[in-house]
Amino acid sequence: MELLNRSKLKLYPRRSIKKTSIYLILFLFALVNAYPILWMMINSFKSEQEFLTNQLGFPHTFVLENYVNAWETANLGVLFGNSIFICITATLITVLFGALASFFLARFTFKMSKLVYTFFIFGMLIPIHATLVPMFILMRDLGLLDTPITLLFPYIAFHLPITIFLLTSFMKAFPKDIEESAIMDGCGVFRIFWSIILPMSRPALATVVILNFIYNWNEFSFALVLINDPAFQTLPLGLASFAGQFTTNYGAQMAGLTMSLIPIVVFYLFLEKEIVKGMTAGAVKG
Amino acid sequence: MKKLLSLTVGLFFMFIAACSGGEEASGNGGIELTLWNDWTEDRPENTVYKDIIKQFNEEHEDITIKMESIPHDQYETKLRTQAAGKQLPDMMRVWPGARTAPLAEGGVLLPLNSIVDNWKDIIPDEILQDYAINGNYYAIPSNISETSLIFYHKDKLKEAGYEQFPSTYEELKKLIGMLNDNKETPISLGNKSVWPLQSIYISTIADRYTGSDFLGNVLSKEETFENDQFINALTVIKELTEIQAFNEDMNTIDEAQARSEFINGTTAMHLAGSWAIGPILEGVDDPDSIGVAAFPSFAGGEGDPSKIAGVAGGGIALNSELNDEEKEAAFTFLKYFYAEDLYQQLAQANIIVPADIPMDDDVPRLFQKANRFAQNGLAPVYDATLTPDLTDMINNGLQSITLDEKTPEALAKEMQALLEEGN
Amino acid sequence: MHLLGKKGIIIIGLLPALLFYILFAIYPIIQSFYYSFMQWDGFSEMTFVGLDNFKELFQDSLFWNSVKNNIYVVIASVLGQIPIALLIALLLNRKLKGVRFFRTIGFLPVVLSTVVISLTWSLMYNSKNGMINQLLQSIGLRELAQNWLGDPQWAMIAVLVTVIWQFVGLYLIIFLAALQNVPDEVIEAAKMDGASEWATTWKITIPMIWDTIIVAIILCISGSLKTFDLIYVMTNGGPSHSTDVMALYMFQETFSQLNYGYGSAVSVFIFFFSLILIFIVTKVLGKKMI
Numbered sequence: 001m002e003l004l005n006r007s008k009l010k011l012y013p014r015r016s017i018k019k020t021s022i023y024l025i026l027f028l029f030a031l032v033n034a035y036p037i038l039w040m041m042i043n044s045f046k047s048e049q050e051f052l053t054n055q056l057g058f059p060h061t062f063v064l065e066n067y068v069n070a071w072e073t074a075n076l077g078v079l080f081g082n083s084i085f086i087c088i089t090a091t092l093i094t095v096l097f098g099a100l101a102s103f104f105l106a107r108f109t110f111k112m113s114k115l116v117y118t119f120f121i122f123g124m125l126i127p128i129h130a131t132l133v134p135m136f137i138l139m140r141d142l143g144l145l146d147t148p149i150t151l152l153f154p155y156i157a158f159h160l161p162i163t164i165f166l167l168t169s170f171m172k173a174f175p176k177d178i179e180e181s182a183i184m185d186g187c188g189v190f191r192i193f194w195s196i197i198l199p200m201s202r203p204a205l206a207t208v209v210i211l212n213f214i215y216n217w218n219e220f221s222f223a224l225v226l227i228n229d230p231a232f233q234t235l236p237l238g239l240a241s242f243a244g245q246f247t248t249n250y251g252a253q254m255a256g257l258t259m260s261l262i263p264i265v266v267f268y269l270f271l272e273k274e275i276v277k278g279m280t281a282g283a284v285k286g
Numbered sequence: 287m288k289k290l291l292s293l294t295v296g297l298f299f300m301f302i303a304a305c306s307g308g309e310e311a312s313g314n315g316g317i318e319l320t321l322w323n324d325w326t327e328d329r330p331e332n333t334v335y336k337d338i339i340k341q342f343n344e345e346h347e348d349i350t351i352k353m354e355s356i357p358h359d360q361y362e363t364k365l366r367t368q369a370a371g372k373q374l375p376d377m378m379r380v381w382p383g384a385r386t387a388p389l390a391e392g393g394v395l396l397p398l399n400s401i402v403d404n405w406k407d408i409i410p411d412e413i414l415q416d417y418a419i420n421g422n423y424y425a426i427p428s429n430i431s432e433t434s435l436i437f438y439h440k441d442k443l444k445e446a447g448y449e450q451f452p453s454t455y456e457e458l459k460k461l462i463g464m465l466n467d468n469k470e471t472p473i474s475l476g477n478k479s480v481w482p483l484q485s486i487y488i489s490t491i492a493d494r495y496t497g498s499d500f501l502g503n504v505l506s507k508e509e510t511f512e513n514d515q516f517i518n519a520l521t522v523i524k525e526l527t528e529i530q531a532f533n534e535d536m537n538t539i540d541e542a543q544a545r546s547e548f549i550n551g552t553t554a555m556h557l558a559g560s561w562a563i564g565p566i567l568e569g570v571d572d573p574d575s576i577g578v579a580a581f582p583s584f585a586g587g588e589g590d591p592s593k594i595a596g597v598a599g600g601g602i603a604l605n606s607e608l609n610d611e612e613k614e615a616a617f618t619f620l621k622y623f624y625a626e627d628l629y630q631q632l633a634q635a636n637i638i639v640p641a642d643i644p645m646d647d648d649v650p651r652l653f654q655k656a657n658r659f660a661q662n663g664l665a666p667v668y669d670a671t672l673t674p675d676l677t678d679m680i681n682n683g684l685q686s687i688t689l690d691e692k693t694p695e696a697l698a699k700e701m702q703a704l705l706e707e708g709n
Numbered sequence: 710m711h712l713l714g715k716k717g718i719i720i721i722g723l724l725p726a727l728l729f730y731i732l733f734a735i736y737p738i739i740q741s742f743y744y745s746f747m748q749w750d751g752f753s754e755m756t757f758v759g760l761d762n763f764k765e766l767f768q769d770s771l772f773w774n775s776v777k778n779n780i781y782v783v784i785a786s787v788l789g790q791i792p793i794a795l796l797i798a799l800l801l802n803r804k805l806k807g808v809r810f811f812r813t814i815g816f817l818p819v820v821l822s823t824v825v826i827s828l829t830w831s832l833m834y835n836s837k838n839g840m841i842n843q844l845l846q847s848i849g850l851r852e853l854a855q856n857w858l859g860d861p862q863w864a865m866i867a868v869l870v871t872v873i874w875q876f877v878g879l880y881l882i883i884f885l886a887a888l889q890n891v892p893d894e895v896i897e898a899a900k901m902d903g904a905s906e907w908a909t910t911w912k913i914t915i916p917m918i919w920d921t922i923i924v925a926i927i928l929c930i931s932g933s934l935k936t937f938d939l940i941y942v943m944t945n946g947g948p949s950h951s952t953d954v955m956a957l958y959m960f961q962e963t964f965s966q967l968n969y970g971y972g973s974a975v976s977v978f979i980f981f982f983s984l985i986l987i988f989i990v991t992k993v994l995g996k997k998m999i
Contacts (some may be wrong), residue, residue, distance in 0.1 A: 022800055030814040032874065034497045036829040037817055049569060052546035057831060068786045073328050101726035104719050108929075116723060123734045124928070125983040126741075127935035127956040130976030132363075133938050133969065136742035138733070145373070153950070157733030160726050162928070165882070173890060191716050203886035210882065224360050225367040228320075228375075239822065240357040241326030246561040247542055248327060252866060257822050262920050264820045265813075272812060304756045363964045370969070371750040386744040388967060480947060514802040525944025674966045686949040689861060 006158050022168040035262070044254035051250040066255035072255055075230065075237035082148070083217060083235040084263065090155040095205065098157070098163030103193045105164065107179060108173035117168065123161030128221055138227050146228050154222045159215055163208045170204035171197060206274035210267070217264050305431045316348040317615045320375040321602065322365070324358040330564065331634035334628065335428075342622050349615045351377075369394060377616060380425050380603040382416040383670030384677065389603070390419040396604040397422035401617050405624065412663070413640040416598035416670070425601030426624045430638045430660050432596040433559040433667050435492035435578045437566055442470060442554040443577075451579035455522070458582050465554050474525075474553035475536040476544030477688070481683040483523060485559050485669050488684065489595035490580075493665035494517035501666050504705070512695075515588060520687065520694035522584070527688045537685060545569075560596075563653055564636040566641040573650050580659055589665070596664035598640065633657075679687040680706055713781075745973035753969075762974035772975065774950055775958040776982075780874060781865055782954060783933040783986070791925055794880035799910060802888045810884070816878040827943040830871045834858045855971035858944060861951035868940060868952050876932070876941060887921035887975045888914070923994050927987050934983045955979050 043051055044185055045062040054060075070076060100102050139145050144153065174197075182192045198205065220236040227233050239260060242253035312537075321339070325332035339351050354375065356364050362385070368374055374394055380386045389395050400421045402414065409427070417425040433564070438451060446464040460475035465472040477483050492500070495515040503509035526532065533544070533553060548556035549569035554593050556562070583591035602623070604616050629639040636653050638660060645654060669677045677703055721850055745762055747755040768773055797815055801808050833840045834857035842854040861936035886960040898907045915922070937956040940946065946961075955975060963972030981986070 019805075021802075022805070026797070026800060026811045030811055033814050033817050033878070036821060036825055039829050039832075040821075040825045052543075052569075053550050059720040069328065074326075097726040097729065100722050104722040108715075108719055110716070110719055116727070119735075120726075120894055121729065121987075122738075122980075122984075123730065124681065124931045125934070125980045125987075127937060127959060127976055127979055128737050129937065129956065129960045129963065130732075130741045130973060130979075132367050133370045133963075134365050134737035134744075135733075136373075138737055138740070140371050140373060153729070153733045157729045160730050160734070164726065165928070166924065169920055170886075170890075173920065189722075193722075203889045207882055207886045211879070217820075218822065220360075221363075224356075224364050228354050230354065237357070237360075239824075240360060241355065243357060244327035244329060245331075245358040245361060246559075247326065247329065247565055252328075253824070259821070261820065265817075268816060268820065269813065272809075272816075272882075275882060276812070276889065357944065366751055366964055366967065386752060388752060392750070394752060478947065479945065533837070534856060535859055538831060538835065538856070538944075575848055678961070682947070685947060689949055691861065691949055 020259050040254050040261075041063050041258050044251065044258045046251050046254075048249055048251050051254075065252060066251040067259070069249075070242070070252040070256040070259065072082055073252065074241050076235070076238055076256060076259065079235045080260075080263075082232060083260075085148075086151050086155065086234060087213055087216040090152050090216050091209055093152070094156045094159050094163055094212050095209055098160050098203070098208065099167055099198060099205065100193065101160075102164050102167035102171055103197050106168045106173075107197070117164075120161050120164045121156060125200075128158065132156040132221055132225050135222065139226055145226060146232065149221075150226050150232070151234065152237065153230065154220065154226070155216050159212050163212065164235060167204055170201055174200060179212060191254075203251075203275045206271045210271050210275075213267055216266065217260075310586055316350060317612055318350045318352055318376055319612060319616055319619065320352045320354060321505065322354050322356060322361075322378040323376045324356055324361045324379060324600075325353075326355045326357050326637060327365050331429075331632055331637050334631040334635055338623060338628055338631075342619060346618070349618065351619060374605050376605050376608060376612060377602050377619075378605070379600050380417075381600055381670070382425075382427070382598045383667075384673055385670075386417065386424055386603065387419055390422070390424050394606055395424050396606040396608060396613070397424060398426070398604070398620070399423055401620065402426075404621055408626075408629075409570055409640045409644075413598050417601055425599045425603045426620060427598035427630055427640055428624065428628060429560075429599035430640050430664070431559055431561065431597055431599045431667075432594055432638060432656065432659055432664070433485050434487070434557065434581055434594045434596075435560060435562070435656055435659070436555055436557050437548065437562065438555045438577050438579065439548075439551060440577050442551075442576055444469070446554070451577060452582055454582050455584045459525075459529060462526075462529055466530055471533050471547075471553040472531045473533075473555045474544040474547040475532040475557070476539040477536050477543040477685060478540045480685050481669060481677075482541050482544075482558075483684040483688070484677070484681050485594060485595075485667055486559060486678070487523060488519060489667045490593075491584070492516055492668070493595060494581065494584045494589045494591060495595060496587075497589040498593065498663075498665050501668070505671070511698045511705065513698075517694050517698050518584075518586070519578075520684070523684055524687050524694055527690075533687075537688065560638045560656055563638075563656055567650055567652060573652060576652055578652050578656050590663070592662045593665045594659050594662075595667045596660060597667040597670045599637075606635045613668050627684055655681060676704060711797040713768065729748070742977055743973075744979045746882050747855055747970040747973075749969040751968040751969050758970065762971050763977075765971065766974050766978065771950060771953070772955075772958060775946075775953040775955050777866055778952060779934060779936070779954045781869060782936050785869040785873055786876065786929045787926055789869075789924065790876050790929060792875070794877045794925075795884055795915075795922070798881050798884035798888060799914070801885065812881075815881050821875075823938045823942050826871065826875060826939060830867075830874075831858060834867050851970055859948060861948055864944060864951045866947060868944060871943065872933075872936065872939060876929075876931060877964050880929070883921060883928075884918065884926055887918040891917045908967040923991065926990060926994070931983050932985055934979055934986070953981075968979045 007211045043055070045064070046054070046059040050059055101120075105113055125142055128181060134246075139150065139153070144150050178196060179192055182196055185196075218236060219234075220240070223234045223237055239253065239256045242249045242256065309548060323335070325335055334457055336353070339353060343350055365374070365378065369389065369392070370594060380389065386395070399422055401669070405414065405426055413427055413430060414423060417423055417427065436451065442462070443451065443463070446461055448461055452458045452461050462472040465686070475482065495518050496513065500509060500516065501511070504511055533547065545556060545558060545562055545565060546569070547553050549566060566576060580592070580594045602620065608616060626641065626643065629641040629643050632639050633643055633645065633649070636650065638657050645657075668680060672680070680697070683692055683697035683700065687697065744755075746757060746759060748758045748761070790946045801812050801815070814844055836842060836854070836856035836859060839857070842855065845851060846859045857863050895913060896909055899913055904912070935956050936954055936992040937960065940952055940957055941960070944952045946957050956979065959972045959975035959979070962968045962975060
């Protein structure tokens with residue numbers, strides 16, 4: 001009895017030390033990560049002059065006009081709409097096609113499966129700037145320059161590799177007998193995909209959706225060269241327009257960047273639940 | 287997932303609806319010309335350009351200029367990609383020398399020889415020549431970019447014992463010494479993007495040593511970069527670094543940051559081009575507290591000490607594939623655009639213009655003085671004259687000199703080697 | 710399931726992805742490979758030069774300098790991002806108060822614009838009034854203060870720290886997703902048997918997500934070898950080429966110096982270099998990825 005008590009006594013402080021150190025690490029991590037965002041938000045309220053003289057402190061006067069200016073000069077309203085449309089559409093198509101391909105690559109054995117898989121991986125190894133000129137010429141020849149859906153094509157094509165790469169590795173980990181029992185029940189292949197494999201892949205799907213969305217949201221180079229018409233431009237181009245040859249309006253730029261961060265953070269919060277659902281719901285896996 | 291899907295479909299239709307509704311009936315059968323520019327930023331000169339174009343569109347029913355603005359830093363990437371795909375716009379903003387030459391030599395730009403006489407009496411031929419390649423004129427400049435002005439806080443120089451800006455390099459070094467003794471950073475330099483030491487400093491310093499014909503002679507192989515006078519010019523950068531003329535973070539801040547250090551009064555001097563006049567005048571409380579000077583003279587130099595480096599500013603070039611009708615429309619536009627009205631308004635925005643226009647007394651003195659420098663003739667600007675690979679080499683080489691990783695002699699030698707290998 | 714039917718279904722399943730991918734990714738990539746045998750300034754006619762671009766590339770000391778720097782990026786990313794991300798993911802996979810907050814914050818750098826990252830980190834690194842030097846000074850370690858981004862000896866290290874910081878969040882969510890596949894029951898059972906937490910982590914959790922770790926390493930290598938954005942805005946390869954990397958070198962050759970062929974040769978090199986590196990890593994870590 002005494003022995004037990006003593007060990008409990010010993011255990012208790014050790015536990016709290018452990019907990020404290022975990023929190024300490026996490027707080028440190030959060031601090032380093034949050035600093036640039038806070039800095040951006042604080043500076044989005046500074047005038048151009050104050051940004052230059054006082055980069056670290058709080059603004060003396062809050063210049064709310066930065067937001068109005070940013071919204072108007074860079075025509076952010078239109079750009080937001082375009083970005084949201086392109087991002088969501090491209091992401092959905094990429095993930096749908098990618099998941100379908102991954103399902104066959106991960107769950108079926110056929111002669112070419114390794115080859116096809118490797119072929120998809122190639123797409124992850126090319127710096128995007130090397131393809132700008134050929135992509136431009138290709139889109140020109142297809143008559144796809146400067147349309148509302150232009151950007152969907154390169155975005156989908158260039159993000160399929162990472163989508164397939166992540167999803168295949170995740171789907172491979174499922175136990176072998178899933179389909180077998182489903183087939184016994186008389187399910188078709190696509191039914192298995194839609195009602196069994198997709199729901200099981202939720203965390204991985206959420207991950208690739210987030211990744212795709214971020215990549216598309218921030219993508220700059222293709223948007224720069226493939227689109228001329230201001231009506232079809234996306235956000236990153238508008239956000240670059242605050243910088244001139246010799247001067248930059250940092251206040252407005254920070255305001256624009258802050259606004260552009262909001263949808264993506266909301267989107268992330270929305271999907272994050274999917275990634276970690278298992279944790280709170282007490283995962284039922286495999 | 288389903289919610290998201292229906293959301294997208296909904297958005298898609300909204301988008302299509304918005305597009306078809308927003309379609310403007312363009313130019314009722316008239317000619318539409320696209321104009322690419324880098325006027326994205328909210329600055330006085332950009333507003334001037336845009337307003338005049340708006341006015342032009344209102345006054346000309348049969349011609350519509352459609353502007354497409356691309357951020358400056360990305361402009362070149364976009365232009366070059368489109369050029370490779372043979373999809374250049376009808377009109378595009380260009381910069382003189384090495385940035386236009388490949389386009390002109392590639393035959394994608396239209397020579398303006400037939401209308402250049404229109405500006406003969408307004409713009410000095412010397413400036414028009416900046417856009418001449420193999421005898422053809424390709425653009426009309428809207429402004430002059432003096433690249434080497436010295437801005438200084440009058441009171442800080444006074445504290446160091448100088449009423450006037452030093453007229454010789456030896457004196458300047460003494461001034462730098464005095465300022466350092468006063469615990470004052472002498473010159474703010476933002477060389478992160480590596481062009482300032484070349485464009486602002488070497489363009490004029492080398493001209494003082496070698497004379498204005500040197501660069502042309504080197505490029506035509508009558509002279510070499512290993513010339514002692516050129517090496518002397520490079521050595522000035524080394525010397526200035528050694529006597530701690532610059533802020534210690536010079537290689538990590540950009541030109542605009544260095545300018546704001548100066549505006550804040552953290553440093554006594556700042557070397558920049560005429561592009562800095564507007565921002566400096568806007569930034570300081572009392573414009574008269576700031577002085578502007580040309581570079582001092584260098585003992586033993588062979589160049590004209592009254593010259594400073596400068597080059598024509600941005601102009602508008604035309605696509606060589608315009609048909610006759612479009613060509614006429616474009617010519618009409620250029621004549622309308624590059625007229626006294628533009629130059630007046632630009633001067634009011636503190637932009638140095640190539641045309642000689644009358645100036646009121648309310649024009650800031652700083653601007654008036656800087657404007658006068660242009661009249662002594664301009665020395666060539668290095669990055670507007672050299673090929674891109676040579677520019678790249680001297681830019682990075684000068685930075686290496688400030689870091690003591692390269693000697694002036696070695697840089698001169700490498701540049702000569704690259705020049706010889708290039709042809 | 711009949712064999713013929715199965716084949717057909719597989720083809721139908723792969724087709725949409727393959728079509729998009731071949732037309733809009735592989736075709737431009739092959740086109741770019743084709744340019745690497747050409748001399749082309751982007752305006753005039755191309756001329757075929759065979760392997761000249763590659764010959765020149767292998768003798769180009771500035772290029773090799775960028776390769777060297779790029780290898781640093783790969784090493785720092787693999788050894789920095791992955792362990793940190795794994796540690797944080799394991800910590801966040803516990804039932805702790807406020808996990809959600811930390812998870813969100815942890816991911817933020819990934820979504821943040823490189824412009825903001827570059828501005829804030831440059832401010833922190835500034836030699837005169839940057840936070841890092843002031844911190845060092847205030848704890849009496851003045852001698853350790855450096856001109857972080859301005860000194861060629863330190864610039865790469867400073868950039869690497871930022872690169873690591875930027876992408877920890879990416880691997881963090883990948884690991885968090887993978888950890889969902891580790892059934893709680895297994896961990897509980899091990900704990901019942903008296904295994905310490907340390908032991909369960911090492912002996913059960915990590916092996917169970919080992920495949921994902923390899924996936925992350927491959928992503929990390931391929932991402933690092935084409936790293937561009939952050940370095941482009943933060944230092945643009947300087948000072949005096951000390952932070953130049955391959956993709957940056959390729960970009961400059963192509964768009965500033967108008968050597969399309971030469972730039973393409975660099976990207977061909979990046980491609981094969983990544984391929985070889987990934988092949989070696991997967992062989993060493995014992996998984997048949999490719």
